[in-house]
Amino acid sequence: xxxxxxxxxxxxxxxxxxxxxxxxxxxxxxxxxxxxxxxxxxxxxxxxxxxxxxxxxxxxxxxxxxxxxxxxxxxxxxxxxxxxxxxxxxxxxxxxxxxxxxxxxxxxxxxxxxxxxxxxxxxxxxxxxxxxxxxxxxxxxxxxxxxxxxxxxxxxxxxxxxxxxxxxxxxxxxxxxxxxxxxxxxxxxxxxxxxxxxxxxxxxxxxxxxxxxxxxxxxxxxxxxxxxxxxxxxxxxxxxxxxxxxxxxxxxxxxxxxxxxxxxxxxxxxxxxxxxxxxxxxxxxxxxxxxxxxxxxxxxxxxxxxxxxxxxxxxxxxxxxxxxxxxxxxxxxxxxxxxxxxxxxxxxxxxxxx
Ligand SMILES: *Cc1c(COP(=O)(O)O)cnc(C)c1O
Numbered sequence: 637x638x639x640x641x642x643x644x645x646x647x648x649x650x651x652x653x654x655x656x657x658x659x660x661x662x663x664x665x666x667x668x669x670x671x672x673x674x675x676x677x678x679x680x681x682x683x684x685x686x687x688x689x690x691x692x693x694x695x696x697x698x699x700x701x702x703x704x705x706x707x708x709x710x711x712x713x714x715x716x717x718x719x720x721x722x723x724x725x726x727x728x729x730x731x732x733x734x735x736x737x738x739x740x741x742x743x744x745x746x747x748x749x750x751x752x753x754x755x756x757x758x759x760x761x762x763x764x765x766x767x768x769x770x771x772x773x774x775x776x777x778x779x780x781x782x783x784x785x786x787x788x789x790x791x792x793x794x795x796x797x798x799x800x801x802x803x804x805x806x807x808x809x810x811x812x813x814x815x816x817x818x819x820x821x822x823x824x825x826x827x828x829x830x831x832x833x834x835x836x837x838x839x840x841x842x843x844x845x846x847x848x849x850x851x852x853x854x855x856x857x858x859x860x861x862x863x864x865x866x867x868x869x870x871x872x873x874x875x876x877x878x879x880x881x882x883x884x885x886x887x888x889x890x891x892x893x894x895x896x897x898x899x900x901x902x903x904x905x906x907x908x909x910x911x912x913x914x915x916x917x918x919x920x921x922x923x924x925x926x927x928x929x930x931x932x933x934x935x936x937x938x939x940x941x942x943x944x945x946x947x948x949x950x951x952x953x954x955x956x957x958x959x960x961x962x963x964x965x966x967x968x969x970x971x972x973x974x975x976x977x978x979x980x981x982x983x984x985x986x987x988x989x990x
Contacts, residue, residue, distance in 0.1 A: 658766040668761035700780035706833035707736040708778035716978035736830035741790035770805035810946035814851035822890035823859035871935030872897035
């Protein structure tokens with residue numbers, strides 16, 4: 637246990653929850669009564685507050701708006717049948733948040749502020765955690781530079797915040813995916829391995845172009861040859877070939893090390909499926925499809941957990957699946973859902989009790 641930081645709590649007089657049903661809410665549209673805000677100034681974190689959710693007043697010269705020192709995380713909280721609240725693997729998100737901070741020349745957020753701030757905030761808005769199956773409270777920690785200064789250099793002041801959004805099931809239909817050969821998400825030496833805001837702004841054009849062609853998302857490939865697969869949109873990707881699972885290795889520094897990815901690897905191993913992490917050439921995938929050994933392709937991430945891919949288009953080749961016959965990815969999803977809804981014992985120690 638780390639020492640509890642000094643967090644000032646100022647609660648709303650009346651909750652907005654009374655006017656809202658938590659069933660089937662769309663992702664990321666509604667926010668709870670409170671938010672956490674902390675400032676980094678003169679080399680230390682101060683003014684740590686939980687207060688009513690409200691707009692920020694920002695200087696137009698705010699450095700984050702001009703030069704993009706901005707990072708975030710995505711985490712989910714769940715309630716069990718007795719009403720106890722749990723957060724899924726938040727310490728892993730803290731670790732990744734501080735890796736993102738270091739890459740972007742931002743200060744680390746100490747464990748006590750991140751964890752105790754999140755715990756207190758979620759506890760304050762505990763009534764906002766939906767209880768229905770497959771519903772959760774999405775937790776969004778983020779940090780951005782706040783210096784009112786137009787020079788290009790690391791800022792000397794930052795804001796760390798956490799906001800909460802109740803969300804319904806993310807029924808993602810099986811997706812049609814376009815293998816991207818023009819645009820690049822990440823190159824070695826870049827920031828593909830961190831959750832920096834700029835990665836998402838720069839990805840929008842490829843995604844919109846693929847949508848105009850009738851696809852849901854792109855499968856990113858490497859920056860040099862456009863041959864080695866990276867990720868599907870903002871999800872990690874898995875291929876079931878024969879009796880093994882394959883996923884791109886993260887050592888290249890161009891892939892975000894998803895916590896769902898890590899959980900899926902653990903569950904596949906528990907299911908007795910060998911997992912191979914390596915550089916994966918799109919031609920291998922095409923070859924496995926032609927040979928009849930490519931069985932399932934799916935994306936993994938906190939928002940949707942597992943998204944099936946029913947079609948993959950690469951040049952003139954089209955891979956198509958009947959996802960209704962799949963066995964492996966539905967079983968992974970079932971096992972993960974059972975852990976998160978506390979239907980089975982938490983044997984991997986993933987559920988952080990509030
Ligand atoms: C957040 C994210 C993921 C998924 O990470 P999780 O920890 O599983 O939610 C994968 N790829 C990118 C680019 C992401 O931003």
